[in-house]
Amino acid sequence: MSEARLSNVRAQKLRNYTGGEWRDPDTGNWLDVENPSTGETIAQVPISDRAEVERAIAAAKAAFPAWAATPADRRAGYFFALRDRLVSHQEELSRLITEEMGKSLPDSRAEMKRAIENVEAACGMPILQQGDKLVGAAAGIDGEVLRLPVGVFAMIPPFNFPGMVPFWFLPYAIAAGNTYIVKPSEQVPCTMQRIAELMADCGFPPGVFNLVNGAKEAAEALVESPDVAGVSFVGSSRVARLIAEGCARTGKRFQAMGSAKNHLVVMPDAKMEDVVRNLITSGYGCAGQRCMASSVIVGVGRDTCAEVTERFIEASKQVIVADPLDPKVADEAMVMGPVISAQAKARIEGLIETGVKEGATLALDGRGIRVPGGEGGHFIGPTVLTNVQPGTEVHRTEIFGPVQSIIQTDTLDEAIAVINAHEYGNGASIYTQNGWYARKFKVEANCGMIGVNVGIPAPVAFLPFGGMKGSQFADVKAQGKAVIRFFTEDKIVTERYWPEA
Ligand code: NAD
Numbered sequence: 138m139s140e141a142r143l144s145n146v147r148a149q150k151l152r153n154y155t156g157g158e159w160r161d162p163d164t165g166n167w168l169d170v171e172n173p174s175t176g177e178t179i180a181q182v183p184i185s186d187r188a189e190v191e192r193a194i195a196a197a198k199a200a201f202p203a204w205a206a207t208p209a210d211r212r213a214g215y216f217f218a219l220r221d222r223l224v225s226h227q228e229e230l231s232r233l234i235t236e237e238m239g240k241s242l243p244d245s246r247a248e249m250k251r252a253i254e255n256v257e258a259a260c261g262m263p264i265l266q267q268g269d270k271l272v273g274a275a276a277g278i279d280g281e282v283l284r285l286p287v288g289v290f291a292m293i294p295p296f297n298f299p300g301m302v303p304f305w306f307l308p309y310a311i312a313a314g315n316t317y318i319v320k321p322s323e324q325v326p327c328t329m330q331r332i333a334e335l336m337a338d339c340g341f342p343p344g345v346f347n348l349v350n351g352a353k354e355a356a357e358a359l360v361e362s363p364d365v366a367g368v369s370f371v372g373s374s375r376v377a378r379l380i381a382e383g384c385a386r387t388g389k390r391f392q393a394m395g396s397a398k399n400h401l402v403v404m405p406d407a408k409m410e411d412v413v414r415n416l417i418t419s420g421y422g423c424a425g426q427r428c429m430a431s432s433v434i435v436g437v438g439r440d441t442c443a444e445v446t447e448r449f450i451e452a453s454k455q456v457i458v459a460d461p462l463d464p465k466v467a468d469e470a471m472v473m474g475p476v477i478s479a480q481a482k483a484r485i486e487g488l489i490e491t492g493v494k495e496g497a498t499l500a501l502d503g504r505g506i507r508v509p510g511g512e513g514g515h516f517i518g519p520t521v522l523t524n525v526q527p528g529t530e531v532h533r534t535e536i537f538g539p540v541q542s543i544i545q546t547d548t549l550d551e552a553i554a555v556i557n558a559h560e561y562g563n564g565a566s567i568y569t570q571n572g573w574y575a576r577k578f579k580v581e582a583n584c585g586m587i588g589v590n591v592g593i594p595a596p597v598a599f600l601p602f603g604g605m606k607g608s609q610f611a612d613v614k615a616q617g618k619a620v621i622r623f624f625t626e627d628k629i630v631t632e633r634y635w636p637e638a
Contacts, residue, residue: 151182151326151350153189154333156196157343162189162350168323173239173475174460176513180237182326185351190320190358193347197289197316198364200344205286205314207342209263212312218339219308220256223249226335230328232462234300237325239474239514240423241461245300252304254598255616259308265621266313278633284625286314287390288366291359293320293380295372296477297426299328305602305615306369306392306624307346313624315366316345320359322372323352324477360384367391367623369615371428373535374561374607381610392623393610394603396535397563400433400544401592402552402578405441407568411590413448415568416541419592421456421473421519425539428608429564429586429595433525433532433542435552442545446523449541450501453519458503460511475515476538482515485538489520492531492542497522503539527555535561549574557583563604564594585609 150167153160166184171177183189204212223230231245240248259265266284274280290310294302303319310317321329333348349355359365360383367390370380374395384391401419403412419431434449436442459466461474476482486504493499503518517539525532525542532542546552556565566588567578575589585604588594596602596616603614613623 149178149180151180151330153183153185153193153350154337154346154348155193155344156199156347157337160192164189168352170237170324170327171478172236173477174462174511174514176515180327182323182350184323185349185355187354187358190349190351190355191362193318193349194289194359194362194364196344197318197347200342201286201288201316204316204342204345207314209266209314212314213260213262215339215341216256216260216308216312219336220253220260222335222338223253223256223332226331227253230300230331233328233331234325235461235474237327238296238299239461239477240426241469241472241474242467243470244423248298248301251598252301255304256308258598258616259312262309262312262621265618266625268627274631278631281630281632283628283630285628287624287626288315289318289364290315290367290369290624291318291320291365293356293359293368293370293372294322296322296324297423297428299325300332302371303329305371306620309620310624311341311345313621315624316347318347318349318359318365320349320351320355323350326350356380357383360389361387363387365389369623370394371615374610377610390623391611392613392615394428394615395608395610396561397428397430397604397608398432398533398535398559398561399430399564399566399584400435400552400556400559401431401566402435402437402549402556402568403441403445404549404567404569404571404574405438406570407441408570408590409444409448412445412568413452415590415592416445416449417452417456418471420541421453421471421539422593424473424476424517426476426537427593429593431541431566431592432536433544435544435546435555437546437549437552439545442543446500446521446543449543450521453501453521453541456519458506458508458516458518460508460514463510473519473539475511476517477515479515481538482517485517485536485540488531488534488536488538489522489540492522492525492529495526495529495531497525497529497531497542527558533560549577553578553581557581560607561604562606563608564588566590566592566594585614
């Protein structure tokens with residue numbers, strides 16, 4: 138990796154940032170970070186042990202009282218500075234995301250745009266954090282709600298949005314007066330390392346923001362520490378459940394957002410041309426590794442299902458599969474890069490086989506695709522399974538790759554029943570021009586984020602983001618007003634004064 142991209146990886150080794158200092162962690166345990174398009178090692182990440190994590194927690198705990206007492210406008214001021222730095226480094230950060238994660242450059246740019254939007258939203262904290270006051274709660278008595286920072290918070294993100302997901306939480310937590318620790322995904326730690334460098338340049342007081350690289354052990358140390366007040370986790374439901382249980386055991390607040398299996402329902406009156414374009418970006422953007430990606434297309438009625446299947450397969454064949462940093466395709470709107478690792482590729486290919494064994498038709502097989510120059514990468518081409526039966530393993534399991542399952546139902550009621558019977562409830566969309574169908578779907582489909590003629594209904598930073606059922610193990614969503622409640626504690630004051638004698 139070039140020095141220009143990441144000054145802290147001169148020796149190809151990433152570092153931790155604790156108490157305002159860059160540290161070479163005391164660990165003999167390092168993991169190679171790979172460019173999934175080429176298989177090349179681009180850095181090495183330390184797998185920090187508990188002692189490293191405890192150092193970061195101690196730094197954050199020590200910094201909390203002074204930071205909490207810093208006036209709200211001054212706290213927000215650091216985020217104005219960070220916003221400027223993120224904007225001026227947006228292209229560099231986007232390339233870094235593409236290099237370590239494999240999504241297309243336009244996707245990485247959109248990811249950084251959303252991260253920046255969250256910083257902008259958190260700059261409004263002097264207004265957003267205001268409490269309430271009831272003058273005359275009783276005779277001569279006033280009631281007041283103080284919305285106060287809580288302490289040290291930690292974030293444990295997944296691999297698929299290394300620049301954005303931490304920003305669903307971090308700016309709000311810190312701007313509200315808490316101190317913070319991020320433990321990036323060990324598969325994609327470079328983007329957050331560079332962002333931490335930019336944060337260090339903004340002059341946040343030492344210990345307010347800390348970065349600890351690591352994996353399971355570091356995450357567990359954060360969850361188990363009595364000095365961490367709350368944890369925000371985003372990743373698989375298997376781990377989300379463990380994090381939720383651990384936080385409940387240690388009495389801390391938590392957000393735990395998990396896996397997804399998003400259904401996109403196509404009604405007979407849908408605008409088919411637009412729908413298919415939308416389905417392609419939803420299903421194959423980020424090689425299907427978005428928690429809001431389309432995974433199941435539900436065609437309502439035999440003719441609609443047949444038409445959408447035929448058009449979707451034809452359009453799938455046109456998707457460009459390539460190293461997204463290849464200059465010939467880098468700025469194309471719809472380029473599909475690799476999946477994150479050899480292990481992920483093997484798992485996805487195994488699930489395609491499972492679908493076939495269960496009786497689905499493999500209408501388009503992306504296995505064995507050859508990408509010139511990407512021989513060391515982890516590519517799978519667009520893959521379509523038709524005649525998938527609800528409740529089979531390939532339908533129940535989150536594939537997290539460029540594989541679409543197509544299900545036919547006779548009615549909208551039946552389509553909603555398929556969605557509602559599923560373990561996960563992150564997102565779902567309907568394509569229709571009919572307000573009655575759309576309203577029914579909005580109300581009856583049990584998913585946290587609903588799209589109407591929108592294939593990736595990921596809310597902007599000013600609105601909450603989060604799923605339902607097995608996709609979320611807490612009642613507090615990311616972003617928006619909800620997350621400010623998570624990062625603050627309401628203290629209710631009942632107050633009166635007697636008249637002077
Ligand atoms: P993952 O669960 O494997 O890892 C997520 C994080 O947890 C990483 O930082 C990892 O180091 C840590 N971790 C792994 N095992 C752990 C353990 N046993 N104890 C404590 N920490 C542990 O997820 P991933 O593969 O990195 O990300 C993909 C998943 O994330 C998908 O399931 C996807 O749907 C989900 N996701 C969900 C959302 C959402 O908003 N619901 C958003 C993005 C991604």
